[in-house]
Amino acid sequence: MKFRHYFFTFHFCFLLALAAVAAKVEPLPYYGKIAQRLGYTLPKYHVLQQKLDDTVSQRAWTNLVTFYDYDHSVFLKSDLDGFAARQKTLDDEILDGNVSFGYEINARYIERLDERMRFATNLLSRTDWDFSSNETYRIKRKDAEWPATTEEAEDYWRRRIKNEVLVALLNKELDAEKKPPTNGVPFAITVDVITNVTVDLVKKYRQYASVLSEPDEEAVLQHYLSAVARAYDPHSDYMSPASKEDFDMEMNLTLSGVGAVLQMDEGALKIVELSPGGPVERDGRIKVGDKITGVQQGDGPMEDVMWQPMKKSIRKIRGPKGTRVTLEIIPRSDPTGMERKRYELVRDEIKLDDQAATGRVETVVCGGFTNRLGYVFLPGFYGTMDKRVSDPGFRSCAYDVAKLIAEFNSEGVDGMILDLRGNGGGSLREAVFLSALFVDEGPVVQIRDVRSVGALPIPGNNTAIFRKPLVVMTDRASASASEIVAGHLRDVGRAIVVGDYTTHGKGTVQTVMGMGPEKYGSCKITTARFYRVNGASTQVKGVPADIHLPSLIDSLDIGEDKLPNALPFSKILPADYSMSWHVGRFIPQLRELSSARLKDDARYVKHVENVRGMKEVSDRVEVPLEREARKVMMRADRDLRELDETEAESEDDDEVKEEKVVSSRRKRNEKPEDDVVLDEGFRILSDLVRLTGDEELPKPKGWWE
Numbered sequence: 021m022k023f024r025h026y027f028f029t030f031h032f033c034f035l036l037a038l039a040a041v042a043a044k045v046e047p048l049p050y051y052g053k054i055a056q057r058l059g060y061t062l063p064k065y066h067v068l069q070q071k072l073d074d075t076v077s078q079r080a081w082t083n084l085v086t087f088y089d090y091d092h093s094v095f096l097k098s099d100l101d102g103f104a105a106r107q108k109t110l111d112d113e114i115l116d117g118n119v120s121f122g123y124e125i126n127a128r129y130i131e132r133l134d135e136r137m138r139f140a141t142n143l144l145s146r147t148d149w150d151f152s153s154n155e156t157y158r159i160k161r162k163d164a165e166w167p168a169t170t171e172e173a174e175d176y177w178r179r180r181i182k183n184e185v186l187v188a189l190l191n192k193e194l195d196a197e198k199k200p201p202t203n204g205v206p207f208a209i210t211v212d213v214i215t216n217v218t219v220d221l222v223k224k225y226r227q228y229a230s231v232l233s234e235p236d237e238e239a240v241l242q243h244y245l246s247a248v249a250r251a252y253d254p255h256s257d258y259m260s261p262a263s264k265e266d267f268d269m270e271m272n273l274t275l276s277g278v279g280a281v282l283q284m285d286e287g288a289l290k291i292v293e294l295s296p297g298g299p300v301e302r303d304g305r306i307k308v309g310d311k312i313t314g315v316q317q318g319d320g321p322m323e324d325v326m327w328q329p330m331k332k333s334i335r336k337i338r339g340p341k342g343t344r345v346t347l348e349i350i351p352r353s354d355p356t357g358m359e360r361k362r363y364e365l366v367r368d369e370i371k372l373d374d375q376a377a378t379g380r381v382e383t384v385v386c387g388g389f390t391n392r393l394g395y396v397f398l399p400g401f402y403g404t405m406d407k408r409v410s411d412p413g414f415r416s417c418a419y420d421v422a423k424l425i426a427e428f429n430s431e432g433v434d435g436m437i438l439d440l441r442g443n444g445g446g447s448l449r450e451a452v453f454l455s456a457l458f459v460d461e462g463p464v465v466q467i468r469d470v471r472s473v474g475a476l477p478i479p480g481n482n483t484a485i486f487r488k489p490l491v492v493m494t495d496r497a498s499a500s501a502s503e504i505v506a507g508h509l510r511d512v513g514r515a516i517v518v519g520d521y522t523t524h525g526k527g528t529v530q531t532v533m534g535m536g537p538e539k540y541g542s543c544k545i546t547t548a549r550f551y552r553v554n555g556a557s558t559q560v561k562g563v564p565a566d567i568h569l570p571s572l573i574d575s576l577d578i579g580e581d582k583l584p585n586a587l588p589f590s591k592i593l594p595a596d597y598s599m600s601w602h603v604g605r606f607i608p609q610l611r612e613l614s615s616a617r618l619k620d621d622a623r624y625v626k627h628v629e630n631v632r633g634m635k636e637v638s639d640r641v642e643v644p645l646e647r648e649a650r651k652v653m654m655r656a657d658r659d660l661r662e663l664d665e666t667e668a669e670s671e672d673d674d675e676v677k678e679e680k681v682v683s684s685r686r687k688r689n690e691k692p693e694d695d696v697v698l699d700e701g702f703r704i705l706s707d708l709v710r711l712t713g714d715e716e717l718p719k720p721k722g723w724w725e
Contacts, residue, residue, distance in 0.1 A: 045123060050539070051241050052117025057535045058245055058258060058543055059114040065533065065545050066252050068587070069470055077110040079251035079585055084122065086584075087243055088129045090287075091161040093176055094136055097168045099128055114248060122244025139174050140225050143181050144218040147211050151647035157183040160641045181221070182645055188217040190647075190654050191359070224324065242541075249543065254583040255530050257544045278337055278345065278365050280306070281444070287326045288313050288350060289333055292578065293444040293497070299365045301399070306349060306363055308442070308497050309576050312337070313360065314348030322348060322362075339367050352576060353637055353661045376402075377417055379424035381431055386706040387613075393705055394428035394436035396421055401446030401454070401501040417446075418453035425457060425486045435489035435709045437701055438505075441519060441571070445500025445526075448476070455508050456482045458490055458717075462512065463595040465504045466551040467529070475553075475595045487717035489603060489708040490515040493701050494563065495571045496579055499524035500550075507552040507563040512600040514717070516610065516708060518567045518701050525580035527551070527559030528587060549587070555594040559587055566607045567614055567704060569697045570628065575635035601718065606711045613707050614700060627696045633660050 059072050070076065085103070089095045106113075106121050113121060157179040158164065167173035189209050196207030238260050245258035279298010282289040288311035294301040315336040316322040325333040339345060346364045379396040398417060407414040421438075428436060452464045456478040463475035492506045492515045503523045509515035529548040535541055550558050560581045580586050618624045637657060644650050 044127060045237055045240050047119050047123055047241060048237055051119050051237075054241070054535060054540045055114045055119050055245060056117045057540065058248065059111070061533065061535070061543055062249060062252055062256070062545065065470070065531070065547055066256065067468075067470060067528070067546050067548055068252060070252065072111045072114060072248075074108040074111060076248070076251045077112075078107050080110050080248040081107045083247035083250050083584065084125060084244060086162070087247060087284075088125060089166075092164050092166045093161060093173065093180070094129060094132045095166055096132065096170065096173060097166040099132065100166055103128075110248070119241060119244060122240055122247075126240045126243070135170070136173065136177055137225055139177055140181055141222050143178060144185075144222050144225075147214045147218070149182065149185055149214065151182075151186055151645065151650075153646060155179065155182075155645040156642040157645055158642050159183075179645065183643065184221055185214070185217055186645060186647065186650055187359075187654070188221070189214065190651050192217075193651070194655060194658065224326070249545075251585060253528065253546050253585055253587045254580075255526075255528055255544070256546050258541060259532075259544060260541045261539055278347070278367060282312070282330070282334065284330050285311060289325065289330065293499075294442070295400075299368050303363065303365055306347065307352060307573075309352030309573065309578055311350040311352075312347050313350055314362075316346035316348070316362075318344050322346070341368055343367050351661050352573075353634055354657065359657075359661065377420040377424060379421075379427070381428065381433060382702055384702045384706045386703045387710065389706060389710055391434040391706045391709050392431065393702055393709075394425070394433040395439065395702075396424055396436065397439045398443055398454075400443055401448075401450040403447040403450040403453075405447075405449070416453070417450050418457065421454060422457055422485060429485070433488070435491070435705045436486060437491045437493060437698075437705055438515070439493045439698070439701075440498045440502040440506060441493050441495040442497045443499070443502040444497065444524075445502055448501060448504070451501040451504045452476050452478065455505055456484065458484050458486055458509060458514055459512055459600045460484050460717075462597045462600070463553050464508045466553065466555075466592065466595050467548050468551060468592060469529075469548040473551075473592060484717060489705060489712050491701055491705040491708065492517050493698070494519040494523050494565065496520045496522070496524055496573050496576065498563075499526045503527065503558040503563050504550060504552075507556075507558055510563060510566065510604075511552050511554045512597060513602045513604050514600045516566050516603055516607065516704065517563060518569055518704055519565050519697065520571055520574040521568050522564045522579075523558070523562035524578070525558065525560045525562035525586075527557045527580075546587070549590070551592050553595040553597045555591045557590050557592075560589045566604070567611055569614075569700055570631045571697055572631055572634050574631060576638055603708065603712065606708060609711060610704055610707055614704055617703065618700060621696070621700075623694065624696045624700065630660065 063069065063071050081103070085095070085100065103121075103125060110121060113119075158176075161176075167176060192213065193207060193209065201207065242258060242260040249256040249258045278300045279295035279302075280291045280300045281293035281295070283292050284290070290311050291300075291306065291308055294306075294308060300306045312333070313326050314322045314324050315333065317336070317339070323336065325336065337345060337347070344364055344366055346362050349361045349363060351359055351361060377396055377398045379394060382393050382395055384391050384393050398421065401417050403416045403418070404414055409416075409419065425436070448465075455464045459478060460482055461478050461480075463477045466473055466475045490509065492509055494502065494506050494517060498506065498519075503526070506515075506517050506523065510517050527550040528546045529550070530544050531547045532542050532544050535543055552558060552563075562579070633656075637660060643653065
């Protein structure tokens with residue numbers, strides 16, 4: 021009885037606090053001038069050269085509504101109907117310096133969220149939950165209709181709360197299955213257990229309103245103007261002064277952190293890229309696609325960052341070098357968002373040694389042939405722009421790879437793998453220099469801006485230093501400069517691309533422009549596009565693999581094609597280029613050999629099953645609210661998440677197979693022994709070496725020993 025009194029006291033205080041934060045937020049007088057400047061800047065400098073018109077207005081309207089209510093569960097249909105008249109007027113309002121719509125929709129959101137939170141916390145006061153019915157809960161609602169009535173909205177929230185209570189209870193039960201009973205007493209779901217779960221959930225739902233706890237005129241403006249900028253494409257953005265400060269610190273690495281690029285996703289901070297050499301990448305447990313929901317400083321309390329302004333959450337994650345931070349994570353394999361894991365990290369600067377290209381030589385036995393093959397792992401396209409090779413502090417990924425290739429050449433390797441998996445890009449200049457290590461001459465990439473089309477060529481008088489068969493490995497996280505190199509080497513017939521069905525698909529260039537006085541903020545605008553030498557864009561479609569070997573992220577929603585308002589794929593005229601080699605002619609044979617080999621490879625078959633399981637979880641729209649059915653599903657999902665964290669353990673096999681990779685892997689650049697995709701990449705390269713025979717990249721005209 022005492023606990024129940026505490027619960028209702030907490031609940032009452034929460035409602036009072038929530039009502040108190042619903043203060044009206046108004047724009048400052050000069051915000052209209054910022055809107056006008058944005059309205060004139062975007063059409064002038066954006067690569068599309070599209071007027072700020074009704075089409076852009078409709079997209080901006082949708083962006084803003086979706087930002088506030090991504091799963092269509094807070095607003096009512098009547099709210100959207102009331103806002104509908106503004107769908108085609110926002111362009112005129114922006115040019116007139118009128119930003120009222122951003123503040124009106126924010127106010128309505130506060131009002132509706134207050135109603136939803138009252139319902140949720142009232143519902144969580146009960147302990148008589150019934151999990152025997154065959155109800156389901158829809159976990160993906162971005163395409164659902166907004167509820168027509170309050171009753172419809174509350175039915176969704178009832179199922180949502182029921183789902184969270186059920187998952188929390190089953191998590192405790194499944195955890196208990198792996199531990200011996202406390203004092204010999206087996207775990208049981210009691211009223212006390214249920215009450216503890218519901219109290220935790222009340223605290224969580226309090227965070228849904230936390231974004232409203234400090235009225236922030238600047239944040240509301242940024243939400244609105246960002247919705248307008250992103251109507252042009254997902255990488256254009258308005259940055260308030262505070263956001264620009266965060267952006268500059270991120271670009272200049274002036275603060276230590278955990279080394280992850282984040283974006284807002286369903287109230288959480290989604291990890292979209294890992295910085296090579298950063299604490300997260302070095303730790304290895306947190307992955308692209310995971311979502312951060314909480315941050316703990318040292319031994320302090322875990323702070324929920326759900327629905328917090330992004331700048332505030334990022335500042336909590338950052339901190340002095342050497343300090344500890346614990347991140348609460350929703351694994352990427354959990355679409356329900358209910359599973360939570362906590363990982364402690366030590367903040368650090370990005371370590372250049374961990375960014376650097378690394379390499380080794382593998383001895384590969386395949387099809388009765390033995391080959392020594394070079395392997396280079398390149399995590400990012402790094403390079404100093406203002407230093408020469410002899411200068412202190414000089415860094416160049418192309419130079420580092422060249423040194424590794426020199427070692428390979430001295431050891432007489434038969435071929436080489438360039439591993440660009442997880443490489444999010446970097447210096448465009450370094451991408452050109454890297455291609456020059458494998459191709460003698462010609463253009464590497466075409467760039468089209470609002471004025472012209474130009475090509476970046478390999479420097480004159482170049483002679484490629486690696487002239488033997490080459491395989492480039494990519495995945496869905498390979499982006500930008502990685503796509504330029506992979507696409508170039510593929511298009512000129514120099515390399516075979518192996519990996520996920522395609523790369524990330526980001527083929528655009530952004531420029532940051534000031535909007536006037538510092539208090540006006542800045543605008544990040546997409547000003548150019550990349551094109552391969554064959555005229556095809558890397559945008560959206562990326563660079564498809566010649567031989568598809570899927571990774572666990574192959575089917576996750578992390579590509580450019582998954583982003584709203586992404587610029588479409590397009591083509592221009594091919595550049596003036598010639599084929600460097602013709603290894604592409606061997607692709608049909610390589611596919612056939614690989615397919616025949618992999619169908620009998622138990623490790624790879626298991627890997628593909630895991631990939632398929634990951635896709636099924638990712639595509640799941642509804643989940644059962646019946647206890648036993650959900651328990652079976654959750655147990656299977658847990659097994660899959662453990663595989664995502666460790667991949668399948670290498671199985672002991674008493675029978676020594678002919679098709680194997682014999683390796684001595686060094687620290688940092690070593691891949692797990694169960695990296696079945698890399699192992700098959702080596703076998704494909706071994707096949708390519710055999711098919712090319714003694715053939716090498718033809719010598720350039722005028723070349724002599």
